[in-house]
Amino acid sequence: xxxxxxxxxxxxxxxxxxxxxxxxxxxxxxxxxxxxxxxxxxxxxxxxxxxxxxxxxxxxxxxxxxxxxxxxxxxxxxxxxxxxxxxxxxxxxxxxxxxxxxxxxxxxxxxxxxxxxxxxxxxxxxxxxxxxxxxxxxxxxxxxxxxxxxxxxxxxxxxxxxxxxxxxxxxxxxxxxxxxxxxxxxxxxxxxxxxxxxxxxxxxxxxxxxxxxxxxxxxxxxxxxxxxxxxxxxxxxxxxxxxxxxxxxxxxxxxxxxxxxxxxxxxxxxxxxxxxxxxxxxxxxxxxxxxxxxxxxxxxxxxxxxxxxxxxxxxxxxxxxxxxxxxxxxxxx
Amino acid sequence: xxxxxxxxxxxxxxxxxxxxxxxxxxxxxxxxxxxxxxxxxxxxxxxxxxxxxxxxxxxxxxxxxxxxxxxxxxxxxxxxxxxxxxxxxxxxxxxx
Numbered sequence: 001x002x003x004x005x006x007x008x009x010x011x012x013x014x015x016x017x018x019x020x021x022x023x024x025x026x027x028x029x030x031x032x033x034x035x036x037x038x039x040x041x042x043x044x045x046x047x048x049x050x051x052x053x054x055x056x057x058x059x060x061x062x063x064x065x066x067x068x069x070x071x072x073x074x075x076x077x078x079x080x081x082x083x084x085x086x087x088x089x090x091x092x093x094x095x096x097x098x099x100x101x102x103x104x105x106x107x108x109x110x111x112x113x114x115x116x117x118x119x120x121x122x123x124x125x126x127x128x129x130x131x132x133x134x135x136x137x138x139x140x141x142x143x144x145x146x147x148x149x150x151x152x153x154x155x156x157x158x159x160x161x162x163x164x165x166x167x168x169x170x171x172x173x174x175x176x177x178x179x180x181x182x183x184x185x186x187x188x189x190x191x192x193x194x195x196x197x198x199x200x201x202x203x204x205x206x207x208x209x210x211x212x213x214x215x216x217x218x219x220x221x222x223x224x225x226x227x228x229x230x231x232x233x234x235x236x237x238x239x240x241x242x243x244x245x246x247x248x249x250x251x252x253x254x255x256x257x258x259x260x261x262x263x264x265x266x267x268x269x270x271x272x273x274x275x276x277x278x279x280x281x282x283x284x285x286x287x288x289x290x291x292x293x294x295x296x297x298x299x300x301x302x303x304x305x306x307x308x309x310x311x312x313x314x315x316x317x318x319x320x321x322x323x324x325x326x327x328x329x330x331x332x333x
Numbered sequence: 334x335x336x337x338x339x340x341x342x343x344x345x346x347x348x349x350x351x352x353x354x355x356x357x358x359x360x361x362x363x364x365x366x367x368x369x370x371x372x373x374x375x376x377x378x379x380x381x382x383x384x385x386x387x388x389x390x391x392x393x394x395x396x397x398x399x400x401x402x403x404x405x406x407x408x409x410x411x412x413x414x415x416x417x418x419x420x421x422x423x424x425x426x427x428x429x
Contacts, residue, residue: 005339005340007340008335008337010335010336011334011335011336023346032336033339033341038339063343064343070339074341098406100406151346152342152343155346157346157347160349239403239404318403318405
C-alpha cells in the first residue's frame with residue numbers, strides 16, 4: 001500500500017501548473033506520478049513502498065522507496081530505470097556521501113552518477129559521443145530523478161537548505177556510463193570490488209569540472225603530465241571527516257585513451273604514475289598538492305566520442321565517491 | 334479527464350514558516366555568547382576578533398566557542414550540547 005498523500009486534478013495541465021506552484025519541480029515540466037506508475041516502478045526494484053533507502057539526520061528526513069519512485073516518475077524515467085535510481089539514492093545518502101554538505105554548500109556541487117555493468121546496454125545508458133550532455137533519456141532522467149529526490153524529499157531548495165552562490169547546470173542532471181568496451185581496461189566497478197557482470201552506480205560529488213585538453217602529447221606520460229598540471233592548478237586540501245578517502249575522477253576521452261591502449265597501460269599503471277605527482281608538495285599559487293590518500297582514489301573512467309583530445313577532471317566536493325550495486329527483480333513476462 | 338497523483342515530498346519543502354524565531358534580547362548584557370567556527374578560511378580569526386570586540390565592555394557573561402572537527406560536517410553532538418546549554422545568544426558564520 002502506498003503511503004504518500006494523493007490528490008485529484010482536473011487534468012494533466014492543471015497538475016503541472018500546480019506542481020510548479022508548489023515547488024515540486026526543478027523548473028522543467030514533470031510527469032504526473034500516478035499511483036499505478038509508482039507501483040510499477042517499485043516492482044522493478046522489488047521494494048516495498050516503506051523500504052528506507054537512507055536518511056538525512058541533520059534534516060530529520062527519511063527517503064523511502066516510494067518517495068524515490070514518485071520523483072523518478074516525475075523525472076521522466078521508465079520503470080526499468082528505477083533500480084539505477086535506487087542505487088544512486090542509496091549512494092548519495094551513504095554517511096560518507098555527506099549529502100547535507102554536498103547539497104547545501106555555497107559551491108553548488110553537482111552529483112555525477114556513473115553507471116557500470118550490463119544494465120548500461122539494457123536500458124540505454126550512453127557512454128560514447130555526447131554522453132555528458134542532452135539527448136539520452138536514461139542518462140537525463142536518472143540524473144534528474146536523483147536531483148528531484150534531493151530537492152523534494154531532502155529539501156535542498158534554493159534559498160533554503162540549498163545555499164549555492166551560483167549553482168550550475170549539472171545540477172539538473174548528470175549521469176553517464178563508462179565505455180567499458182572502449183579497450184581492455186578494468187571497469188570502474190570491478191576496480192571497486194564488484195564482479196564484471198554486476199551493475200553498479202558510483203555517485204561522485206563534483207565541486208568543479210575542468211577540461212584537460214592536450215592535443216600534442218603522443219605518449220601516456222605526456223597525457224598524464226598535462227593532466228597532473230591541470231589538476232594541480234587547483235589542488236585539493238585534506239579534510240578530517242573524509243580522511244584518506246578523498247577521491248578524484250578523470251573521465252578520459254577516446255583521443256587520450258588510445259595512447260594507453262596502444263602502449264598497454266592499465267588503469268593501475270596510470271594510478272601509480274599519477275599519485276606521487278599529484279601529491280607532491282605545493283610549489284606555488286597555481287601548483288597545489290592534491291591530497292589523495294591512495295593511488296586507488298584516482299578513478300579513471302573511459303567515456304566520450306572521437307575527435308577532441310580531452311579528459312575531464314571531476315574535482316570532488318566534501319564526499320567520498322560511493323559505489324552501490326543495482327539490485328532488481330525479474331518481472332513476469 | 335481527471336488525474337490522481339502523489340505528493341513527491343516527505344513534508345513541507347520549506348518548514349521555516351512553521352517555526353518561530355526565539356525572542357531577541359534587547360542588549361547583550363548578561364548574555365552568554367555562542368560562537369560556531371566552521372573552519373573555512375580565516376573564520377576562527379574573524380570570530381575571535383568579533384568576540385574580543387563584543388566582550389570589551391564587560392557586559393557579556395561569557396563566551397562558548399565551538400570549533401567544528403571538519404568543515405564538511407555539522408558540530409559534534411557534544412558541541413551542540415555545549416551551545417544549547419551554555420549559550421543564550423549565538424553567532425554562526427559560513428563562507429568559502
